[in-house]
Amino acid sequence: MKKSNTFVNISYLILGILFGIILIKSEVVSWFRIQEMFRFQSFHMYGIIGSAIFVGFISIQLLKKFDIKTLQGEKIIFKPKPLKWKSNLFGGILFGLGWAIVGACPGPLYALIGNGNSIILVVLLSAIFGTLFYGIVKEKIPH
Amino acid sequence: MEEIITYLKQPLPWYIAGPLIGLFVPLFLIIGNKSFGISSTLRHFCSACIPIKKSYFSYNWKEEIWSFFFVGGIFIGGYLTTFIQPEEFNINLSSITVAKLKELGITNLEGLLPKEIFNWGNLFSIKGLLFFISGGFLIGFGTRYANGCTSGHSIMGLSLLNPASLIATIGFFIGGLISTHLFMAYLISL
Numbered sequence: 127m128k129k130s131n132t133f134v135n136i137s138y139l140i141l142g143i144l145f146g147i148i149l150i151k152s153e154v155v156s157w158f159r160i161q162e163m164f165r166f167q168s169f170h171m172y173g174i175i176g177s178a179i180f181v182g183f184i185s186i187q188l189l190k191k192f193d194i195k196t197l198q199g200e201k202i203i204f205k206p207k208p209l210k211w212k213s214n215l216f217g218g219i220l221f222g223l224g225w226a227i228v229g230a231c232p233g234p235l236y237a238l239i240g241n242g243n244s245i246i247l248v249v250l251l252s253a254i255f256g257t258l259f260y261g262i263v264k265e266k267i268p269h
Numbered sequence: 270m271e272e273i274i275t276y277l278k279q280p281l282p283w284y285i286a287g288p289l290i291g292l293f294v295p296l297f298l299i300i301g302n303k304s305f306g307i308s309s310t311l312r313h314f315c316s317a318c319i320p321i322k323k324s325y326f327s328y329n330w331k332e333e334i335w336s337f338f339f340v341g342g343i344f345i346g347g348y349l350t351t352f353i354q355p356e357e358f359n360i361n362l363s364s365i366t367v368a369k370l371k372e373l374g375i376t377n378l379e380g381l382l383p384k385e386i387f388n389w390g391n392l393f394s395i396k397g398l399l400f401f402i403s404g405g406f407l408i409g410f411g412t413r414y415a416n417g418c419t420s421g422h423s424i425m426g427l428s429l430l431n432p433a434s435l436i437a438t439i440g441f442f443i444g445g446l447i448s449t450h451l452f453m454a455y456l457i458s459l
Contacts, residue, residue: 134301135338141296142342143349150350150381152286157382158360161370164442164449167363173283174290175423181291182305182428189295196302205304206431207416214433217414218422218440224407225441226448227400227456229382231419232308232412236340238381240347241354245387248397249405256409257311261325267414 146237155237157229164226213269224253277353280361294428301335306421307343308412310336373457386457396459407444415440 149155152174163171188194189202196202225231228249230238235253238246281289297305314337315321316330357379367378375383391397412418415437417426423441426434 131334135335137300138303138335139338139342139345141293141300142339142344143346144342145290145293145339146343146346147350147353148281148286148289148346149343150347150354151281152283152290153280153358153360153381154286155347155381156358156360157387158362158366158370158378160445161449161453162362162366164445165366165369167366167369170283174287175419177284177287178291178424179427181288182294182424183430185291185295186298186428189298194299196299198302200302202298203302204298204429206429207422207426207433209431209433209436210416211433211436214415214422214436215440217411217416218437219411219444219447220407221411221415221418221437222441222444222446223448223452224404224409224411224444225419226445226453227404228408232311232408233340233343233418233420235408236343237347237350240344241350241381242348243382243387245389245392245401246382248392248401249408252402252405253409253412254311254314256406256411257413258315258319258321258409259406260410260413261312261315261321261323264323264325 145233146240149234149237150241155230155234155241160226160229210269213267216268274353278355290424291428294425297425303335304421305425306417307336307340308409308418308421309333310340311409312413313337373454375457394459396456399456399459411444 153159154171154174159171162168186204194202230246232253235246235250239250294305297303312326313330313333316326316328319326358381359379362378370378375385377384386396386400392401415422417434417437419441422434422437427438
């Protein structure tokens with residue numbers, strides 16, 4: 127059990143390193159690219175998001191069709207997030223407001239800090255504070 | 270060797286980066302039966318480090334340690350990329366975007382972020398408060414309220430054709446369009 131946990135953790139560390147490199151090399155972490163996307167002036171970001179979804183979708187179909195197991199031999203569990211349209215929509219809009227201002231979503235925040243943009247540390251701390259605040263007011267807002 | 274470095278310094282085109290990002294969906298599932306997603310680490314971080322008695326943060330975060338390894342990896346990946354990136358990013362933006370941003374007052378388009386806004390000198394100004402503090406807060410609050418971010422909803426969720434993820438992604442774009450077209454000119458002018 128302990129051994130496989132270490133294997134899994136190191137695997138996700140390596141995946142994270144690769145993901146960080148891809149995020150920077152593809153310019154997804156660029157504030158300018160996000161502005162270009164929300165102004166519909168380039169295909170770049172839409173191409174990345176669209177082809178990522180396409181590959182993700184095809185991969186899931188293949189995993190299901192051939193009943194592929196995890197490396198530990200377990201059955202793969204597909205857990206779609208529950209539909210709560212109010213929180214999905216209102217939360218989504220609030221997230222989008224922040225996404226365009228900062229020009230980065232959570233993954234890129236970590237990549238930007240690693241790449242030397244130390245000021246983004248302030249943004250990450252604010253995001254953690256925002257999550258904390260959500261946990262506090264969760265019962266009082268519509269879901 | 271030098272040729273390889275020069276080659277590696279080129280940006281990745283969308284048709285290579287997009288499919289590579291999409292492969293994280295099956296990799297996450299096969300390696301540890303996990304759904305691809307990033308923003309839940311913000312919640313795990315609160316649960317692990319902040320002593321607060323709220324049901325939202327009361328769970329065994331130790332089972333989610335793998336996700337700290339993943340975001341730690343993203344940070345390291347961001348650092349490692351400094352060895353295979355140009356001296357200064359000069360992103361090949363659409364000329365219409367360049368003209369628009371210049372009109373809004375952003376003169377320096379080098380780097381990944383506009384230096385006129387994202388610098389430590391702005392931290393205690395209204396501009397810094399709005400760009401860093403409120404921007405970050407909205408990301409952290411919104412992603413947890415929506416139950417996912419661009420990775421968990423827009424990539425993983427849409428790959429599963431999940432209606433909740435479609436609604437959230439539409440929300441992301443509504444919010445982004447509002448910030449960009451209604452607020453950005455004012456925010457930059459501050």
